[in-house]
Amino acid sequence: MNKFWIILFHTYFNKLKTKSFLITTLMMVIITLALTNLNNIIEVFDKDSGKEKVGVLDEKGQLYKPFKEQMSSLNKNLQLTEFAGTEKEAEKAVEEGEIAGFVLLRYDDQQLPEAEYKAMSVADSAIYTDLQSGLQQMKTMLAASKINLTPEQLNQLYEPVSFKKVALEENAKTEEELNQARGLVYVLLFVIYFAVIMYASMIAMEVATEKSSRVMEILISSVSPIKQMFGKILGIGLLSLTQLAVLLSIGYFSIKRNMSSLEGGFFDAFGFGNISLSTIAYAVIFFILGYFLYATLAAFLGSLVSRIEDVQQMITPMTLLVVAGFMIAMFGLGKPDSPFIVITSYIPFFTPMIMFLRVGMLNIPVWEAALGISILMATIIFFAVFGARVYRGGVLMYGKSNSFKDIKKALQLTKKE
Template structure:
């Protein structure tokens, strides 16, 4: 047993001393810091960021279609000025006498950075308003065009209502928005808290489920790849021949798996601390308050289930990676050998990522019982739909049974493959060799 813990300790120390591991961890910490503060960073460089209106010019004409267009522009200006935080600011320019001179003046205003674009008006359309064009240097100005279209719709409705003779009070009632609040309730005996959840709290759950699934995926895949890579490198350098003389192959395999598990959990804890510290900064606290999000209402059981499914998913994939790594003699062949497992894990992760809007679909329900996808998909269900406790327990039980079976098979493959050199052995050769050893 002492040799087993010696392997565990050696695995941990070798990784903590490795420059590649430390640099990768540091890069991930930097990425998480940047990602957590991304809105604040963008606001530092975005001069037209949130809260700053886009300046748009128009000609204050007094004759023809341009005069009617100028009247519409003034109504648009009044509409935007009535908003608490307008996203567009209309600036009028005097009529220069001809359309060509007017357009030249507006283009010069764009060059001088006074406006971002300008409006031009044409003949009347079927809705009674003149045709409106937004001209700017941007290839895509969809947000501005959408805002202008919405504002023009309001202006046109106001114009029609004014001609109909209804009172201002009736007009106010007509424009009073009708709101439907979406509340997530708990009708059965799910695994989460019984409190009803507002849309904001549901948004927190979706975001948290996505982050947890991503961290599970990274932790499981990175540590699994490291196990396979380390075993293959030991074989290729012939170190394995020396190791098996002092430590039994199975102790090596499970010692590496446990050691990498501790490393992976340490990384996840570190990343969680980094995210927590960054979210607690004043700039992020203000953003969370503006969005009416409260992280204190997150169910602690969610984190407990995240740890359980991380461990289950890790041991499942780690045993398979160790088995495959033991059959490969050259590190150049490792990527191709582990490709099937990597693809299965990617598909499972994608099912979780792209099913956030449909967490109760048949695909998600079935995938939550499949051992390869359960760590990601069941976490999504726990965060969003509160599945019955028995479903979660069944999913965990299936994973435990599958891990025991996979561990037994992987141990036989590892015991056989660590000393098989040359070309990668075929399935028939591995099966024949496995029969000679008992685990």
């Protein structure tokens, strides 16, 4: 057992001290701090408290005031100012940066307002959309006054229809709870997806690196393949937990420090304000099981190659399985109870993401989640046993290796020993 711990901690500390790990962790920390301090960063870079200054040229002198009233309720960060000069002078003001753009207001043939917006670039669709919405509302008001509609009648005409959603299933989540769960599951799916790809690839690279240096020939004769393979898997797993612990700790303290600026926005919209313990528990379970499933696959696939350059080619099918699971989960965010999602949640390669999607968004029976976990654990055990046999023969294979036929060769070498 001592040899197992030696391999585990050797893998862990070796990777912990590498420049690539330290740089990756630092970059992730910077991204985490940037996301949790996004509002503060925007305030630093935004001039005039984020307000865009737009000029208004009113040809008849009658449209500016009602237009400004409409815009004040639509976009408070849009600062409208009446431009007293000509259209050419307004264009010059835009070119010199005095204003972001200007709106030319006039009447059409039916004496209803129309406009033209000019700016150096019309890439900022938010400004254009808000200006168009404000003009549309003003046009509606003027058209209603022409046919003698009162403001009350107009409000009644445009009042949204009452449409309630009621779930008949017992303990079904409300629409608000579903929206929050959808955002939370969306974020956690990304964490599972990127972690599995990154750390599983790291295991394959670790095996291929040692094999290319011929260290494997010495190790395989003194340590059993299961101890060696799982020593590396758990070593990298411990490394991933270290990295995640650093990121979560920094993210937690940064969010706590900026809680007032995050409330009511991204933080609440993505459901982080009220995460249930069961969701956290399922996220941890499916993250760990998903990691072990793909880590085991990556270990024996990495043992089949002799050169580091061949690793990515060999693990590409595994990566495509992770991508497929993630894409199915993205589809499932809109239809978590569809038969396709239910069926694929029991396919072990997709279970970590899709079953987590279902337990996060729906109140499914406990036995369904337990069945998915059991299938996943059975698959991990199968690949652990099968992978250990491939691993033992694969690490003794040298030369060009770019085909899955090499699995058969590895198994034959294992039998000969």
